[in-house]
Amino acid sequence: MADALLGRASTWYLVALIGGFALVALWETFRPLRTLTVPLGPRWLANFGLQAINQTLLVAALPLMALGAAVEAQARGWGLLSLVALPDAAALLLGLVILDAVRWAVHAVCHHWPWLWRLHRVHHSDLDYDCTIGLRFHPLEALLSQSVLLLAIVALGLPPLAVLLSDLLTIAHGYFAHGNVGLPQRLDARLRRWLVTPDLHRVHHSVQVNESMSNFGSVLAVWDRLFGSWRAAPGAGQQGLVIGLAELREPHALTLPHLLWMPMRR
Amino acid sequence: MTLPAALLARTLTAAVLATPLAAWATIATPIPEPEIWSLLALAAVAAAIVTIRNRRK
Numbered sequence: 001m002a003d004a005l006l007g008r009a010s011t012w013y014l015v016a017l018i019g020g021f022a023l024v025a026l027w028e029t030f031r032p033l034r035t036l037t038v039p040l041g042p043r044w045l046a047n048f049g050l051q052a053i054n055q056t057l058l059v060a061a062l063p064l065m066a067l068g069a070a071v072e073a074q075a076r077g078w079g080l081l082s083l084v085a086l087p088d089a090a091a092l093l094l095g096l097v098i099l100d101a102v103r104w105a106v107h108a109v110c111h112h113w114p115w116l117w118r119l120h121r122v123h124h125s126d127l128d129y130d131c132t133i134g135l136r137f138h139p140l141e142a143l144l145s146q147s148v149l150l151l152a153i154v155a156l157g158l159p160p161l162a163v164l165l166s167d168l169l170t171i172a173h174g175y176f177a178h179g180n181v182g183l184p185q186r187l188d189a190r191l192r193r194w195l196v197t198p199d200l201h202r203v204h205h206s207v208q209v210n211e212s213m214s215n216f217g218s219v220l221a222v223w224d225r226l227f228g229s230w231r232a233a234p235g236a237g238q239q240g241l242v243i244g245l246a247e248l249r250e251p252h253a254l255t256l257p258h259l260l261w262m263p264m265r266r
Numbered sequence: 267m268t269l270p271a272a273l274l275a276r277t278l279t280a281a282v283l284a285t286p287l288a289a290w291a292t293i294a295t296p297i298p299e300p301e302i303w304s305l306l307a308l309a310a311v312a313a314a315i316v317t318i319r320n321r322r323k
Contacts, residue, residue: 014304025315052305
């Protein structure tokens, strides 16, 4: 089964990237949680523009992507896990958990280190909250976070299947967590014990700094609970929550060229 | 124009406009073909969703 999944990896990436978007975007279209405050066109042009640049840049700039690095590391016997004889299932689970922890740590560091925040605030500058925010990253941040993941994959020798599943989960869950959608309250309450739900992650996109410095989780909510950065709900409630950055409220200052230049601005 | 016709028209327009660009990018850049097609497919799906949303207003 692992070979079948890995053999069709590019198809699965396509399914997660496009299918994930289509599902959540349709859900938002028919059952939106909040009314959007600014026109969709310019926002989506910026967010999809960044995705196009990032996807192109990563392939062109990095010698290998995450899955390729894992395959290479395994073939050469690199990494800590190659020294330990773990059952396949345990190695897979460990790989998934470690990769999610790495993503949590990179995200938290982006909020705490001022020069990384300059890159990451592009992600937070959107004035509305919908699934396309999951694509809104400055190219330098995309390059940096992908490089950290590559290092972790090679240093730890994470199994290729864990890397593939983690990538697919993160892409699809990124759309879901940023979705302008709400789950039934009881389902959300159950899920958020372990997973990041849209209501939980929306708090992180609040204009209030004390709220945006919480809920850094990518897929698992456990890291925020462990490290004390978990916040159940925004002070103003889900409908009253203001999305974005306090200092950047003008849509005309958030076009694609502005976003690319944003890290250079104070 | 009905919604299916609008969706088809927008998707076909996107495909006609994007094909020369995709062909150029495939020949002239080191970016693998799946990357280009996945971006184009994403753009086409986004265009379809925008059409549906505009119709619902």
